[in-house]
Amino acid sequence: MKVYYAPGTCAIGIQILLEEIGKPYESVLVDLANQAQMKAPYLAVNPKSKVPALERDDGSVLTEYQAISVWLGLTNPDKHLIPADAERHARMLEAMDYIVATMHMQSWARIWRPMKFTDNAAEFPVLKARGEEMFVKDFALMDKTLGDKPWVVGDFSLADPALFFVSWWAADRIKFPLPPRVAAHYERMKARPSVQRALAVHGL
Numbered sequence: 001m002k003v004y005y006a007p008g009t010c011a012i013g014i015q016i017l018l019e020e021i022g023k024p025y026e027s028v029l030v031d032l033a034n035q036a037q038m039k040a041p042y043l044a045v046n047p048k049s050k051v052p053a054l055e056r057d058d059g060s061v062l063t064e065y066q067a068i069s070v071w072l073g074l075t076n077p078d079k080h081l082i083p084a085d086a087e088r089h090a091r092m093l094e095a096m097d098y099i100v101a102t103m104h105m106q107s108w109a110r111i112w113r114p115m116k117f118t119d120n121a122a123e124f125p126v127l128k129a130r131g132e133e134m135f136v137k138d139f140a141l142m143d144k145t146l147g148d149k150p151w152v153v154g155d156f157s158l159a160d161p162a163l164f165f166v167s168w169w170a171a172d173r174i175k176f177p178l179p180p181r182v183a184a185h186y187e188r189m190k191a192r193p194s195v196q197r198a199l200a201v202h203g204l
Contacts, residue, residue: 003028011051108166114128142163
């Protein structure tokens with residue numbers, strides 16, 4: 001398998017899962033700084049012009065963070081990355097959807113890439129401030145979701161690498177204060193060998 005990534009992107013969550021699974025895979029760098037995602041070689045892999053993308057052993061390519069995660073979990077049932085019971089399975093998907101669709105694509109996008117929302121640079125500070133306000137709510141919700149559990153749904157699951165990448169962006173890139181339970185989850189994640197190996201691939 002090959003996973004297409006760019007340093008510091010959400011692709012790190014997929015690489016954490018691949019490290020958890022332990023099967024051989026190759027990490028292929030997509031140079032976003034030089035707009036490689038918009039050029040023909042990568043468009044032939046993923047016409048959506050974004051990372052991650054997973055090229056499977058049969059040559060087919062799977063895109064979108066949640067789809068890749070679920071496929072990895074379902075095809076490696078011995079790793080127990082997807083809860084067996086319906087309630088925790090649903091709660092895992094609920095958390096992942098919120099992390100990807102809201103925390104990543106709405107809150108973080110306003111902070112890190114305000115140009116996605118306006119061409120007027122004078123509006124960037126307002127958008128960034130709004131994104132940070134949204135992050136306060138987002139992380140408070142995730143803090144409540146964690147409660148007294150070590151992982152998002154109790155046992156380690158697909159949701160935990162997702163929470164890690166937004167926590168990493170917040171804590172490392174903008175020094176955003178994580179609430180206590182999320183901060184503890186972040187430290188537990190950093191202690192996992194799979195996370196350490198994935199961070200090393202990213203040069204982080």
